[in-house]
Amino acid sequence: MANLIELDGVDAFYGKSHVLQNVSLHVGEGEVVSLLGRNGSGRSTTLKAIMGLVAVRAGKIRFRGKEITGRAPFDLAKLGIAFVPEDRRIFPNLTVRENIRLAALAGRKGPWTEQRIYEYFGVLGERKDKPAKLSGGEQQMLAIARALIANPAIILLDEPMEGLAPLIARNVEDVVRRIREEGNTILLVEQNAEVAMSLSDRGYVLSNGRVMADGPIERLRADADIMQRYLAV
Numbered sequence: 337m338a339n340l341i342e343l344d345g346v347d348a349f350y351g352k353s354h355v356l357q358n359v360s361l362h363v364g365e366g367e368v369v370s371l372l373g374r375n376g377s378g379r380s381t382t383l384k385a386i387m388g389l390v391a392v393r394a395g396k397i398r399f400r401g402k403e404i405t406g407r408a409p410f411d412l413a414k415l416g417i418a419f420v421p422e423d424r425r426i427f428p429n430l431t432v433r434e435n436i437r438l439a440a441l442a443g444r445k446g447p448w449t450e451q452r453i454y455e456y457f458g459v460l461g462e463r464k465d466k467p468a469k470l471s472g473g474e475q476q477m478l479a480i481a482r483a484l485i486a487n488p489a490i491i492l493l494d495e496p497m498e499g500l501a502p503l504i505a506r507n508v509e510d511v512v513r514r515i516r517e518e519g520n521t522i523l524l525v526e527q528n529a530e531v532a533m534s535l536s537d538r539g540y541v542l543s544n545g546r547v548m549a550d551g552p553i554e555r556l557r558a559d560a561d562i563m564q565r566y567l568a569v
């Protein structure tokens with residue numbers, strides 16, 4: 337399986353604070369890979385490092401084998417890397433359609449069209465001409481839709497169910513599952529380790545910005561020591 341994304345010994349910093357230490361990982365075409373770990377373990381920072389949003393001072397990041405370390409977010413989006421940050425970054429004063437079109441401009445052409453987005457996310461279709469002043473769940477659907485319309489090669493998805501009521505969180509989980517089943521490549525951060533593992537093929541367990549374990553989900557799940565020490569499940 338060809339690697340889409342590869343981190344090789346990455347060190348990343350917020351100012352002087354050394355957050356990621358020697359992080360190496362890869363995501364193959366068609367895989368869903370989870371970054372597992374407790375709060376503050378460095379999961380979001382790993383996604384931001386890939387997306388050029390934190391300073392990488394050592395190591396290399398590659399996309400399809402080519403180095404992309406430190407490239408600008410816009411260039412990375414054009415290459416096919418979509419990032420759905422925890423805070424969703426939608427534009428509430430623009431309409432749903434304008435939100436989608438802006439994301440399409442930054443991305444690539446492919447199977448995802450505006451029409452397909454509105455069919456896939458019915459609630460967005462119903463509201464396409466209304467300002468994107470949406471409920472939490474609808475905002476998350478719009479954030480995911482903005483990633484898809486860019487026809488990415490890989491989606492970096494940071495805590496898509498965060499802050500949603502249980503029923504709404506289940507809807508978002510179903511969407512992620514469906515996107516996965518269609519063969520999309522995802523690097524996922526999800527706080528609920530059980531949910532994260534049920535959505536993934538492989539995982540990397542982070543603690544204090546280091547990779548402590550990695551492997552197929554069944555192998556991680558079967559390791560009671562790892563589960564207890566780093567995931568508290």
Ligand SMILES: Nc1ncnc2c1ncn2[C@@H]1O[C@H](COP(=O)(O)OP(=O)(O)OP(=O)(O)O)[C@@H](O)[C@H]1O
Nearest residue numbers: 350351353355373374375376377378379380381382
């Ligand atoms: N903007 C920032 N400036 C300085 N330190 C930061 C910043 N953002 C995160 N950190 C620190 O970096 C470390 C890793 O944070 P990160 O956001 O990657 O954690 P996480 O695994 O995503 O967990 P969570 O989302 O639950 O906070 C933490 O110690 C955090 O306090």
Ligand SMILES: [Mg+2]
Nearest residue numbers: 379380381422
């Ligand atoms: Mg985080």
